[in-house]
Amino acid sequence: MIVLVILGISFILLATYTIIRISIACVFWSFNTSTETKYIFKLCFPYYIIALTMICMAFIITFNNSLIVIYYFSTVYFLALFLWRRKIKPSKNKKLAVEPNQTHLP
């Protein structure tokens, strides 16, 4: 039984992660690949997060402020913020695919 519950929770969390990840990716896909991340963030993030918060609050109100629903949608909200942060702040280990011109080399 516990295993089933854990599996269920993991599935829900994975599905939530995937949906949010895809929604953020859709925002970036709607722009040209050359468009800078910071520009997309500036232009789209406010409306994205306002819309997401409204949806979360609508669900919370619909489910009569049930505690489990509040926890779930709070997770959704913070997960979205975390994923946006990852998107706009590339990791330090990331290497550039194209090396810059090194004119001093023969």
Next chain:
Amino acid sequence: MKKIILFIAALIFSTLFYGKSIGLNLSLFSILTLVILIINNKENFKIKRTLIYSAMYLATGIAVFFHDSTLAIIANIVSFFTLIGLLSEHKASIYVNWLNGLYTTIAGFFHRNYTVNEATQTVESKKEIDYLHIVKIVIIPAAIVIVFIGLYQNGNPIFNELIEKIDFSFINIQWLLFAGLGYYLFANIHKPIEVEPATSQDLKTGNLLFKTKDFSIPVLKQENQLGIILIALLNVLIVIFLITDITFIITNEEVRGSVFSNQVHSGINALIASIVIAIIILLYVFRGNLNFYKENKTVKYLAFTWIILNAILVLSIAVKNSQYIYYFGLTYKRIGVLVYLILTLTGLITTLIKIDKTKNIWYLFRSNTKAAFVVLVIAAMVNWDYHITNYNFNYAKSMDINYLIDLSDNNTFLLKKNSESKTLNTDIQKRIQIKYENYCIELYTNSWQELQYNNFKLKLK
């Protein structure tokens, strides 16, 4: 220092709202929010506009304490967003203030920490926080200490007794989480931010119309002719309508509910259509270069006449509505009609100014949304349930007592007073008594956070 203030505010937030319904807590929260904002935005609070909006916010907060109405709560929330938005950019339009206020409340902290630096064109985090290190220094020592406590407990009975005496049951995790939410909220709002490019675009957009390059006299002459014919015909039509309407008001001595109801409702529908179409037509006619055409005086005067006639139409509907109220009592819908008429009149006046002073459509949006906000705040100041009950008992020719009983608890004491002094049937008196008793129980069981003005009234009785 700022973090300590935010931390204290978060604790107060949780104390005020955790597991409580709305009452005194929202008024205190309004004061707390203002204190936090003043501490962090001192310069902004020297501006007159900020002070006016702060006063509005505070007034709606106090209104919630005096009459715990939904309208007052909505007005308080809207003025909260307006004030926050105003602090982010005080020159922006009110609807941009709402957007900025909403965004700041939802994600201000995140935006400030991962903002785009315009100078270096890089996305930068203000402070590099090593979360892994924080987890390490908290979890690892805690886990090891717990293991050792377990070991020592078995080794020494006095130590075991001491450990068993420790009781953490007073810690309420949900209360702490709620305080966390409070901290996040105050961290978001203490330094308001802007939504770009909406704010800069709004600042760039002025209120005035300018002559465009395609200024052509023959085209404008045709437009002018079309405008004159169209608005003149509409003027004739509205004059005929008004004559018949006023004749009806003066001559109709027989008062029947259905007649008045039909007149008011169909009148309102006609008014909605006529005002909206009137404004659209005027906006179309005066959309561009016709404003700068030298021979546009006739069309302008016709437009002014039409606006004034529409204003008379508004007044005629107001008269019918007030007669309806006098004969059949005050209700929320009838008050709603009056509010709509006030907004319509404002819309007409701003349209008149737009044509006279050659303003653009943004001027209309800005002034009318501001007017709607002011009407909302003023409407929130009034205890409508009390006034509806008072008017219907003392001034209206007839009324629906069941409607009054179904209103919120704000009219309970007045209903009780009237049921004692006036002759009402026993069934109605019984219903009023039940409402009164339930409300008294609710007031007696209120915690200090949920206190209302009626609590003090009850104590005096």
